[in-house]
Amino acid sequence: MAHDLLLRNARLPDGRTADVAVDGHAIAALDATGADAARELAAEGGLLAPGFVDCHVHLDKAYIADELPDNESGTLGEAIANIHDRKREYTVEDVRERAGRAIEAHVRNGCTRIRTHVDVDTIGGLTPLRGVVEAREAWADVVDVQVVAFPQEGVVQDPGTAELLADALEEGADAVGGMPANERSDADTREHVDACLDIATEYGVPVDMHVDETDDPTARSLEYLAAEAIDRGVEDVTAGHTCALAAYDDAHAARVVDLLAEAGVNMVTNPPTNLLLQGRHDGHPKRRGITRVDELREAGLTVAAGQDCIRDGFYPYGRASMLETALLTAHAAHLQTPAERRVAWEMVGANAARVMDVDYGLEEGAPATFNVFPPSVETPTDALREGVAPRYVLHEGSVVAENEVRSAVVA
Ligand SMILES: [Zn+2]
Known part of the structure; x- marks a missing residue:
């Protein structure tokens, strides 16, 4: 035959x-x-x-870097603010076209499984989501795209966002995101995590939050997310970025890593963006700004790497290449020996597939x-x-x- x-x-x-x-x-x-x-x-x-797997990328923002004001401070905060005007001008067609271009670049570089975070807030409303969902439909025969409804601008400080997150799930999002560090107080940060977990539980969808993407060693949303996941029995939880974990002292970090292992949280590091954004205002020596890849792995957690940004306000480079993402991760996380090179490869392969729960x-x-x-x-x-x-x-x-x-x- x-x-x-x-x-x-x-x-x-x-x-x-x-x-x-x-x-x-x-x-x-x-x-x-x-x-x-x-x-x-x-x-x-x-x-x-x-095939490669990109479990953390922002398709709705792709390719807008050259239309934005310069990020003079080189910080996450200025990058978020700089996008506001452009986000107000988004149309579904505009987002669909740019997201489609980013999907095509992934495919040509050998990646046909993508999890994208898409801004859901009162600035852009559901326009980014609708554009990305249309791009996903246009490319449905070629690539599997999971969409995370991502409250970039906060939930407590952006009233109306919680309702929009629920609407996003009704309109095709597959998971609930989060950005708890982008709130005004620790209490609001916890309320943000609670709100996102409530919605995820109500809709029965995975949780994939941007957690403590900051150099601030007092940021505490990661441990709160892990503890709440345990208490609520929420099992499919992913935490991206988690840069503050690297800023904690070792004793506190060890406690948080243990908690993450107990909760079974999947971890995603994003070295392309975070090597650029974090540590900028350190004196020398400057930190690398990525999470504790080695200690998280040693604790038995799934640790993956994502492209995160493709030529947007956070990161002016990026070409949807998981090989480039793995190579940058290898440099940032000291992955050198044959066994460690295998880890770099798996962070954009088997481990990322576990985050997305797809066959590999x-x-x-x-x-x-x-x-x-x-x-x-x-x-x-x-x-x-x-x-x-x-x-x-x-x-x-x-x-x-x-x-x-x-x-x-x-x-
Ligand atoms: Zn991200």
């Missing part, structure tokens, strides 16, 4: 080469040598690896969502070193990108 597609001479993760067969949406056989197929692709010994792997029967790298890339380390875009990108059995450019990631 002929298969739908055969990948000739692909390099498997164990180093062997084999012909890999795909039928329909799934991997049919990892060693189909001698089989026939309706279509064949030549891997020529290039690495076959599961190359087993027979698994979704044929994978990348085929050029022949010069035989291992994940080769991919990190070369920064090379996959030659073929497959999503559920369909070839969704073929890259002729083989010497660099696709911008």
Whole structure:
């Protein structure tokens, strides 16, 4: 029987080469040598690896960097304020077009599973959400997009946002976000976390908050979120950024890490943006500004890395490349040995897939969502070193990108 597609001479993760067969949406056989197929692709010994996963990115803000005032202070606070005017001018079409461009860039770089945070507040209303949901529908055959309703401007200090979060879930959002540090007091911060957890529980959706994206060592929303998750029995909770955890003294940080492990919170670090925004006003030596990746991993937590920003007011770079994100994470988190390089790779792969709760792997029967790298890339380390875009990108059995450019990631 002929298969739908055969990948000739692909390099498997164990180093062997084999012909890999795909039928329909799934991997049919990892060693189909001698089989026939309706279509064949030549891997020529290039690495076959599961598709990248970007579990934290902001598609609604992508590509607006050059329209905004300069972020003179280089801080998160100024970046948030600088976007307000542009956000008022958003239209659904504008957001849909930019989000679609960012999705396409992800796909060409080998990432077809994306979790995006989308601003929900009284400035932009539901316009960003509607634009991203339309982009998701337009790209539905090519990429899986999860949408997190994200109250960037606060909940307590932006009255009406809690209602908008519920409306966002009605209109297609998949999860509730949060930005508890962006409130005026610790009491308001806790009220923010409570409000978001209430909505998540009511709608039965995951929670994925931006937590303590600050260098302030007194920021305390992370431990509050973990404790509330335990008390309420909320299981699918993710905390992004968590920069303040790195600013705590070691004894307090250890206590918080233990609490996170008890709650089973998934952790996401965003080194591209946070290397740029955090630590700016430190004297020397300047901190790296990312969370405690090593200690969180040692505690057994799932730790992933996300692109976060693509040319917006927070970060003027970014090209939807999970290889670049992994490489920056490797530098920021001291990932150097072969085992540590594997960690960097998994932070934009298996670990990010756990955050999104999507299938990941190359087993027979698994979704044929994978990348085929050029022949010069035989291992994940080769991919990190070369920064090379996959030659073929497959999503559920369909070839969704073929890259002729083989010497660099696709911008
Ligand atoms: Zn973010």
